[in-house]
Amino acid sequence: MNFQLPDEIALVKQNVRQFVEQEVEPVAMGVEENDEIPERILQMSKELGLFGLSIPEEYGGLGIGMIDRCAIYEELGRTHNGFTSVIGAHTGIGSVGIVQFGNEQQKQKYLPRMASGEWIGAFALTEPSAGSNATNLKTTAIKKGDKYLLNGCKHYITNAPIADLFTVMAVTDPSKGAKGITSFLVEKNLPGFHVGKKEKKMGLRGSHSAEIFFEDCEVPAENVLGAEGGGYVNALKILANGRAGLAARNLGSSEKLLEMSIAFANERVQFGKPILEQQIIQHYLAEMALDIESLRWLTYRVAWMVDQGMNVIKEAAMVKLLGSEVYNKVADKAVQIHGGIGYIAEYPIERFYRDARISKIYEGTSEIQKNIIAAQLKKQYL
Template identity: 75%
Template sequence: MDFRLDEDIEFLKKGVRDFVQTEVEAVAMQIEEENKIPQKIIDMSKEMGLFGLSIPEEYGGLGIGMVGKCALYEEIGATHNGFTTLIGAHTGIGTVGIVEMGNEAQKRKYLPDMAAGEKIGAFALTEPAAGSNATNLKTTAVKKGDKYILNGTKHYITNATEADVFTVMAVTDPSKGSKGITSFIIEKDFPGFQVGAVERKMGLRGSHSAEVIMEDCEVPVENVLGVEGQGYVNALKILANGRAGLAARNLGSCQKLLDMSATYANERVQFGVPIIDHQAVGHMLAEMAMEIEALRSFTYRVAWMVDQGMKVIKEAAMLKLYGSEVYNRVADKAVQVHGGIGYISDYPIERFFRDARITRIYEGTSEIQKNIIAGQLKKEYKLD
């Protein structure tokens, strides 16, 4: 496994780091207070090609492999997680389905604008009765002539208020269970489609989640994504593909927390010495650094496997589980190292602490990842 990056990726990685440190960090508190990412930041992200990370060059994207994407996600993760999530949800679950399963006409129609950031993508699977049990969908799709008529409600949909293109899962044949679910590409202006209430969340301010409501929503038959009845399989593929990227974003946040914590521990003096010289604090920093390095190695190993076309169902689930758990442990220790300042909202530590919590829930809870891992082990050891 060779994780060395080529010169183009190294150049882009440095550009993203500079952009994050000088531009995004400068407005991080503004994002937190206004619950909105400044248009200037979005426009600069478009110019850098950040919305096209997952899209092939032939459709206007950067055409970067998973190792390269993770290198960039790591840099993006080192700033406000609301901005990180806007980019990550679009370049991950928001576009991957069309890239991997769309036909040529669909790719030509949607991907160029999505690569340019002129159209934002979202992924709509979760429903009030279908969270971890994703096969329990109530949204229906009935074919009538050259259209499907969709009815149902999705919720907690990331990027819903910004998105122009949604990958939506709906039941086309209730008698077939998970094999009766189909994927659709839905535009926000389709008749019968609307975005509902925006959720008020613990964290990820600037990244908006909302309901998506379909009432006799008309979707052309050419907007079926992949094969009818393969929607559940599509959903699993889309989610699995994005897990290395999500771990890389968590990794970037963890490294940022360690950097801030180590700097603070060297500057903060108690009992006549910097607190890093106190064993209790030094050990917390050591544990943070160790887990971050383990996460870094694991992230790039799985990313390399994806680039090699290898099956990564188990490894991607392990990585998503480990990456989110590490982020939460690192954030908790960062608050402890900073003491009272770590609990004050004028400083970024408590923001990362709140933002970290959702990583153990969205895109598959920690418990679901354990189920996936156990299921794969059962197959490997032939325990059926």
């Protein structure tokens, strides 16, 4: 396994670090207060090519592999998680389905606009009765001539209020169970489609999610993504593909928390000396560093496996699980090291702590990742 970055990607990584530190971080507290990411920041992100991370070069994207993407996601994870989530949802589950399963006509139509950030992508699987049990979908799609009529709703859809294109899973044949689910590319302006109000969340300010509704929504048959009945498998592959990238974002956030904790512990004096000299604080920092390095190696190993075209179902679940566990543990220790100031909203530790919590839930809960790992182990050893 070779995790060495090409010179051009190392330069992009450096530029993203500079962008994060000089442009995003100064507005991070404003994003928290206003629940909005400044348009200037999004425009600069587009100019850097961040919206095209997962899109091949021939369609206007950066055309880079998973290791290279993870290196950039890691840098993005060091700043405001709401900002990172907008880009991550677009470049991950919002667009990789078209890259993986789209036909040439669909790729030509959508990917260039998504690579430039002109169009934002979203992924719509979750429903009120279908969260972890993703086969229990109630949204239906009935073919009428050269169109499908979609009816139902989805909720907790990241980027929904700003998205132009949704990858939507709907039931086309209820008698077939999981094999009766089909993927559709749904444009926001199609008749019968509308977005509900923004949901108020614990964290990820500036990254908005909402319910979306289909009322005889007319989707052209040419917008079926992949084969009819292949939607559930598509969804699993889309989610698995993005898990290394999500882990890389968690890695970057954890690294930032460790750096802030070391700096604070060196400055904070109690009992006549910096708390960095206290053994318990040293142990906290050592544990944080150990967890971070474990996550780093698994993240880039899974990214390497993706680049090699290997089966990563088990490993992708492992890295998603480890990424969320490490981020939450590191955030908790960072609050403890900072004491009272770590609980105050004017300081970023509190923000990272709230943002970390969703990582155990979205794009597959920690419990579901354990189920996936156990199922793959049974196949491997029994």
